[in-house]
Amino acid sequence: MALVSILSLVSAFLGAQDCPAHAQPLRQLDRIDGAVGTTWISADLRSALGIEGSGEVLLVSSGETNTVQWIDDKNVAQKIERLANLQWPIAMASDEEALLVAERGAGRISIYHGSTQFTLGEGVLRTPSAVAASGTLVAVADDGLGEVLIFDLAAPNNAIVARHSGTRPTGVAFDELGNLWWSDAAQHRLHCVADLGRGATKHFGERGSFPGQYTEPRALFARGGCVFVADHLNHRIAIVDAKSGAFIGYWGMHAVVPRQGDGRIHYPDSIALNHDGSIAAIAEGFEDRVQLFTTGGDAWVDDGLGSGKGAVSSHFGSESACGGDLLALHEPETGAVILFDTASVPPYNVATVGASGASPGRYPSVSALGVLPGMSKFVIADESRGLLDIWSCAIDRTKPLFWDAFGARLMRSLDLTKFRYDDGSKPARVPRIVDIHIDSAWIYALDAANRDILVFANTLAYSLRIPLPKDAREAVEFCRIGEEFVIVDPASACLWVGGDSRNGDQWRKVTALHSDDGEIPLVRPMGVCATASGALVVSDSARDQAFLCAPSSATSTTIARVIGERGELDEQFWLPLSCA
Structure with missing residues (x-):
């Protein structure tokens, strides 16, 4: 039946x-x-x-x-x-x-x-x-x-x-x-x-x-x-x-x-x-x-499987992360995190972790992902259970690639429901991590509940917090370029730039990017990341576009290339969200 x-x-x-x-x-x-x-x-x-x-x-x-x-x-x-x-x-x-x-x-x-x-x-x-x-x-x-x-x-x-x-x-x-x-x-x-x-x-x-x-x-x-x-x-x-x-x-x-x-x-x-x-x-x-x-009426029975030739399912979620040759994507309907080796063409699915449930390694609501560059490790945040977990996923390149049910292992877990700041005080709310940025030494976690960036060592030992700009209304994603953070605020239709650990109160608001033809206002910015050369990338879901800015030692908002239009082909987007 x-x-x-x-x-x-x-x-x-x-x-x-x-x-x-x-x-x-x-x-x-x-x-x-x-x-x-x-x-x-x-x-x-x-x-x-x-x-x-x-x-x-x-x-x-x-x-x-x-x-x-x-x-x-x-x-x-x-x-x-x-x-x-x-x-x-x-x-x-x-x-x-x-x-x-x-x-x-x-x-x-x-x-x-x-x-x-x-x-x-x-x-x-x-x-x-x-x-x-x-x-x-x-x-x-x-x-x-x-x-x-x-x-x-x-x-x-x-x-x-x-x-x-x-x-x-x-x-x-x-x-x-x-x-x-x-x-x-x-x-x-x-x-x-x-x-x-x-x-x-x-x-x-x-x-x-x-x-x-x-x-x-x-x-x-x-x-x-x-x-x-x-x-x-x-x-x-x-x-x-x-x-x-x-x-x-x-x-x-x-x-x-x-x-x-x-x-x-x-x-x-x-x-x-x-x-x-x-x-x-x-x-x-x-x-x-x-x-x-x-x-009213009877049950409307239809198998719903008429997808047509060449149709592509689109059920990856908005959470993604990459580093080295490892790409992590969230599949929201199963709650799983799917790992790909990007050195293969096309990327090869080497492991899958998670799915919903209450046991260790299960995530009812994945809210952020991060990859530790060069370490074959990745981080998962779950807003439902209040967890921040580190996993390992070592890829043996001496053998042909294959999907390994045991290829990923849970290494460390931090219970955010019991989290305390370094002075022993408790946050006003359980941290809700909505994005993760990782460099060689630190894990930066964007806490939307308490409007902070939490800084951890790569062992999940807590170090410090950096307050978000007081006028920011909805921080959904961020990245780090040099000594600056770039935060996406779609509710305010802007980016916030600044906030390094030494000058956490110094932020500037960016409502438009710059091109040779003039300013391009941000409408609904949703994703942000930085390339290896330090170039800022911003996705705007209302425009169905991504903007690649010129690389710079500081955060540049001068557009080098505009990518995309609404559609389903290569370099076309449909409500783009996350960048990684």
Whole structure:
């Protein structure tokens, strides 16, 4: 029996049957660059926002174009003039009277209520990833803070009335039962908090693809006693009973390769239902599209394997590292780290380590990789378990290469949940390592939770910390050139350069690179690395390009070569992320 049939049979025995366990593909809206957030708004709110026509309407937010668009009667996306000048609108929520937009680039929530507009959370939020509202309460998931914050618009100064800590909160929703639901992508589970987020908490889920399991759950939507989960790395929408947390069913068939659609889902970012619950809109930012489904009906059975000739799977994650002849890549759907010998053409897979689980050498959420140059060793950071591990992988070049199940060995492990600074003090939060840079003597770890660069010897003995610039909002990757660090901050659309151990408070902000034709502004920089000659390389996911700068003894931002355009061929990119 096919796996899809087994899952369908299991889900039939779970949870309340009033929730739509299945859905049917209705329509696909293509060419919506960076579609990431969806919400349906009422006719009254439509009129207040100046959108022509009548009746409810679907809105789609784009992090690439910094716009919120509405879908007209011909299924064409149209810009909303009143919602101009947004900064990375990553998520939306609405009720009959108001629209809420989470602006990741500005660190705030913009609220549109009739003809009134105001903001929430400025100076408090860092990188909001989701928003939800119930009455006067507004819940915000902020993965940069590692918290879900609940604001009360009826309280003085819109006070925060509750906080919930996590590792990487990515979704929030209020249900009709008075519960707050939120997802933690790093822990692969859902949280249900009673009393509108101010009561007792229950937890549901673990990493996996079977009923009741999730892999990096993102946005949530609650309606009619059901919770709908954008199960990002399982490429599906999971449906949960709001009363019990039981898994009821799932929608969509995993798109095996990019550009598959027509009911096959690829990296869902958000889901929203219209007011009568008959149509669901699912945003897939990686595919630049929104798919519409009609809720209900029988299980939609399709093997999803029609990949076409020459199709290439794209399931390596954003974490990568290389040094010498060793290349390490993360495969996020299995949780494994795959090792390649780059002296071979093409690179040869010599070992695989990891996968999800709680035993030593298992990593539910790999957040960074590093390779010790010339030492046949590599480093893995896991944000879920709070680990920093060193492995060895010696390649015997006197013999033909082969895949060796025992070729990699765990050498050292540092439990970051017990980490202390050199003065014995405890960090405010468990370090969340999002990138690693290694030279011949030191391991530099970028701690996004505490906004530091942690410096270790190659034995994992702690040495010192270097504070990040105070105005940095989202440090995702970094490198070292000479005595300077270069940090990527996509939320601020910039690089930060400086911060050596002697002058940790001296940083300069770089918002554009320079060429003979003038400046090229950074839009959504995501990756950075340095070549052996000291040249800076920056990838920009919104531009689908990488920029190779001229080598220099200091960090140069003068472009020597522009690489890439959107596509799938050599030297073409599709939302490029990491550099190594």
